[in-house]
Amino acid sequence: MGFDNIKLTIDDNIAHLRLHRPDKRNAVNNGLLRDIETCFDTLPEIVKVVVLSGEGPHFSAGLDLSEHQVRTPFEVLQHSQWWHRVFNKIQFGGRPVLAALQGAVVGGGLELATSTHVRVADRTTFYQLPEGQRGIFVGGGASVRVSKIIGPDRMTEMMLTGRSYGAEDGLRLGLSHYVVDEGAALAEAFRLARQVASNAPLSNWASINAVANIGDMSMANGFYTESMAAAIAQSSDEANRRMQEFLNRKKN
């Protein structure tokens, strides 16, 4: 399928989705959002894991400000809900998504990055929520996702002061999971993607869906749901096979 704003390649069981508006620092316009949505809607069955990256020196400059137009409150609400729908497809689509980050991961770019499951940042990466300076508010999920990662208190401070956190700060805060040398994020994301793809698909599914859902539950509901997910994963043929393989492995 041809896309105008992304490049998609599939090699073996790993899909590579590249945001492809480098001249505009991969700012997210409607076309780019639509391409991401279509891509996740139509990934072939063989794809087990997705690597998401941005072409050029920046992962994404967030919302495309040149598409700004005065909208009614209802139109803004619907537009924001579209972003939520698309990013939910990334987070809950059933496939692990790994992001390779560099340069700006700001505003909607940070909202996009935090909908992925593993984030590898090179040392040029910086995180920022400049919405306050632009006179708007987040609308792509940051007040849920970023706030869960760094805490509502720190997100409020980040928005008020417009401060920028570097890759190492991001590691401390949980925005980055790995920090690597400049230019090395994509290779590391692919190395990790191959490792993730070798897990049992059911375990990956539970790691993505069960953990996130349980995080929103009461303790009692969380424990019950964990037991249900364990029951499904642990009673599978694949779990039996993998555990037997481990027990029967030859020790040198």
Ligand code: 1HE
């Ligand atoms: C853009 C955008 C954009 C760049 N929308 N066109 N996001 C922001 O407030 C971030 C705004 N951007 C920046 O701070 C900087 O561009 C960067 C730090 C990301 C990169 O700087 P630099 O020096 O490498 O590039 P540049 O010269 O600033 O930009 C290159 C081109 O990209 C230029 O266009 P040109 O036609 O003049 O070459 C810029 O106009 C264009 N560009 N960023 C549109 N964001 C669901 S709600 C989410 C709310 C938000 O995301 S708010 C945060 C918006």
